[in-house]
Amino acid sequence: MILSIASGKGGTGKTTVATNLAFSLGSGTQLIDCDVEEPNAHLFMDPDIHTTKPVAVPVPRIKEELCDYCKLCSEICRFNAIAVFGNTVLTFPELCHGCGGCMAVCPRDAIVETQREMGRLEEGTAGNIGFSRGILNVGEAMAPPVIKAVKSLDRNHSITIIDAPPGTSCPVITAIKGTDFVLMVTEPTPFGLHDLKLAVGAVKLLNIPYGLVINRSDIGTTAVHEYAKKEGLPVLMEIPFDRGIAEAYSKGELIAKAMPGWKEKFRQLYGRIEVVLGQRSKEK
Amino acid sequence: MKELVIISGKGGTGKTSLTAAFAAFSENGVICDGDVDAADLHLLTAPVVKQQIDFNGGGIAVINPEKCIECGQCIELCRFEAISESFKVDGIACEGCGVCVDLCPEKAIDFPVKTCGQWFVSDTRFGPMVHARLGIAEENSGRLVALVRKEAKSLAEEIKADLLITDGPPGVGCPVIAAISGADALLIVTEPTVSGVHDLDRVMALAAHFKIPSMVCVNKFDLNPDQARIIEDIAKKRGSSVVGRIPFDPLFTKSMVCGQTVVEFDPDSYLTGLLKEIWNGVISSPELNRKKGVELTRMV
Numbered sequence: 001m002i003l004s005i006a007s008g009k010g011g012t013g014k015t016t017v018a019t020n021l022a023f024s025l026g027s028g029t030q031l032i033d034c035d036v037e038e039p040n041a042h043l044f045m046d047p048d049i050h051t052t053k054p055v056a057v058p059v060p061r062i063k064e065e066l067c068d069y070c071k072l073c074s075e076i077c078r079f080n081a082i083a084v085f086g087n088t089v090l091t092f093p094e095l096c097h098g099c100g101g102c103m104a105v106c107p108r109d110a111i112v113e114t115q116r117e118m119g120r121l122e123e124g125t126a127g128n129i130g131f132s133r134g135i136l137n138v139g140e141a142m143a144p145p146v147i148k149a150v151k152s153l154d155r156n157h158s159i160t161i162i163d164a165p166p167g168t169s170c171p172v173i174t175a176i177k178g179t180d181f182v183l184m185v186t187e188p189t190p191f192g193l194h195d196l197k198l199a200v201g202a203v204k205l206l207n208i209p210y211g212l213v214i215n216r217s218d219i220g221t222t223a224v225h226e227y228a229k230k231e232g233l234p235v236l237m238e239i240p241f242d243r244g245i246a247e248a249y250s251k252g253e254l255i256a257k258a259m260p261g262w263k264e265k266f267r268q269l270y271g272r273i274e275v276v277l278g279q280r281s282k283e284k
Numbered sequence: 285m286k287e288l289v290i291i292s293g294k295g296g297t298g299k300t301s302l303t304a305a306f307a308a309f310s311e312n313g314v315i316c317d318g319d320v321d322a323a324d325l326h327l328l329t330a331p332v333v334k335q336q337i338d339f340n341g342g343g344i345a346v347i348n349p350e351k352c353i354e355c356g357q358c359i360e361l362c363r364f365e366a367i368s369e370s371f372k373v374d375g376i377a378c379e380g381c382g383v384c385v386d387l388c389p390e391k392a393i394d395f396p397v398k399t400c401g402q403w404f405v406s407d408t409r410f411g412p413m414v415h416a417r418l419g420i421a422e423e424n425s426g427r428l429v430a431l432v433r434k435e436a437k438s439l440a441e442e443i444k445a446d447l448l449i450t451d452g453p454p455g456v457g458c459p460v461i462a463a464i465s466g467a468d469a470l471l472i473v474t475e476p477t478v479s480g481v482h483d484l485d486r487v488m489a490l491a492a493h494f495k496i497p498s499m500v501c502v503n504k505f506d507l508n509p510d511q512a513r514i515i516e517d518i519a520k521k522r523g524s525s526v527v528g529r530i531p532f533d534p535l536f537t538k539s540m541v542c543g544q545t546v547v548e549f550d551p552d553s554y555l556t557g558l559l560k561e562i563w564n565g566v567i568s569s570p571e572l573n574r575k576k577g578v579e580l581t582r583m584v
Binding site for chain 2: 008009010011012015037038040043044076078079097098099100101104105136138139140141142143165166167168169170171173177189190191194195198201202205206219220221246247249250251252
């Protein structure tokens with residue numbers, strides 16, 4: 001079972017839900033932090049990291065001695081990552097998407113690939129929970145290669161929880177693609193509702209079953225609840241606004257560990273996800 | 285004309301609420317929403333769209349089954365596993381590199397340009413606004429951010445505006461880089477939580493990488509005094525200053541529910557007074573005024 005935690009709007013509580021759920025389920029669970037631009041799950045899980053690996057993407061290197069400046073490489077490149085001026089070939093590695101087009105089209109085998117590091121992966125354990133995360137180097141633009149890399153690490157646990165980045169564009173899609181269930185986290189404010197609608201659109205596009213957690217459920221308005229009802233979007237958990245929860249979060253504490261009753265609530269949340277998935281497979 | 289970009293690293297720290305309050309204080313300014321992925325500023329500024337223009341991304345491969353001889357070369361060439369065994373292209377996985385298009389021996393792959401969003405020039409009660417909507421699950425968000433900023437800048441120059449206020453996206457990746465490059469100064473909105481601190485450090489490293497001066501504003505600063513102190517230390521270490529400390533205040537949510545900025549919703553509140561002070565500090569800051577040009581202090 002691979003479960004991803006997403007939201008359109010940032011700061012609605014994705015990491016809170018992902019980390020507390022992983023902790024509450026305990027042994028047999030693995031948490032993957034796919035918010036590689038701003039990964040935070042480790043701050044709550046305090047993992048022991050035993051392996052660190054670089055994430056590299058292939059970029060072209062020109063063998064000038066073989067190049068006859070025919071420009072086929074710059075013509076095929078849609079990302080303006082390679083340019084030929086007279087007898088000079090320039091590459092712009094940070095624009096390269098690693099498609100390999102320049103190398104495939106070069107008639108003189110004058111292009112080879114080298115690896116350019118753009119981030120790293122960390123693997124370890126947090127108590128009895130598997131933990132891994134991807135980290136995009138500061139200054140790098142493209143998050144998806146790091147997200148793909150951390151998702152492709154060995155997954156030898158029965159439950160995998162993926163903490164996704166905010167938004168609705170390529171990094172989120174890369175993170176939630178191929179997961180069995182998307183748990184969306186929102187807050188009942190106009191911003192929360194607006195971005196939730198976008199996130200629902202993205203999840204529908206991928207045809208993944210989904211459910212909703214409403215965080216700070218007693219602030220704002222009832223518009224998110226009404227939207228969920230109208231959309232048939234199951235509300236699987238509500239977390240009220242509570243200064244104690246906000247303070248625990250600010251210190252990097254898990255509420256399932258620090259506050260009574262929450263571990264059980266997160267286990268119930270998982271139970272409800274299983275029920276939704278069970279109903280869906282019956283319908284099929 | 286000067287450009288101030290408001291970013292945060294971590295999402296949900298209050299960027300957009302602060303941007304909207306600044307828009308309400310500004311005179312002769314232009315507003316730009318540089319978060320095209322989950323844009324929210326329009327919910328507070330109620331723009332009346334005057335001009336809507338399609339944003340075209342790159343092409344997406346489409347195999348023409350009538351010409352395809354199923355040789356399999358495209359599947360072999362594609363690094364993004366976007367072509368299935370039955371020679372169908374997965375539009376979401378396709379990176380738009382066009383390698384299959386150019387190298388198909390039968391020329392059986394089309395590469396239609398995809399409209400992947402719209403951008404708008406609008407009027408608001410605070411002045412003109414340039415904003416955009418990226419289609420769901422689309423790529424090229426960095427390009428669209430760069431485009432709305434460029435259009436907002438040329439509009440600001442055309443109408444001789446003094447200030448461009450840009451609301452940026454969360455994170456440190458491509459949309460953020462597109463939102464900050466070439467800006468005069470950044471205001472980074474953070475919160476005193478372990479996540480807020482961690483993300484602030486990364487986004488300040490990004491600002492330093494691109495050599496853009498930044499200021500820091502701590503929202504909900506009374507939530508955790510220890511983390512608030514760490515924020516002060518990080519700002520100092522990076523040669524930046526904390527220009528605002530805003531306590532937790534439900535007025536932000538209350539005014540958002542009414543589609544208003546805090547400044548309009550409760551002009552006599554402590555919070556509005558505090559936001560005005562922060563605005564005055566930012567407008568007259570050395571960070572925003574280091575280059576000669578417009579005199580912004582008259583907006584104080």
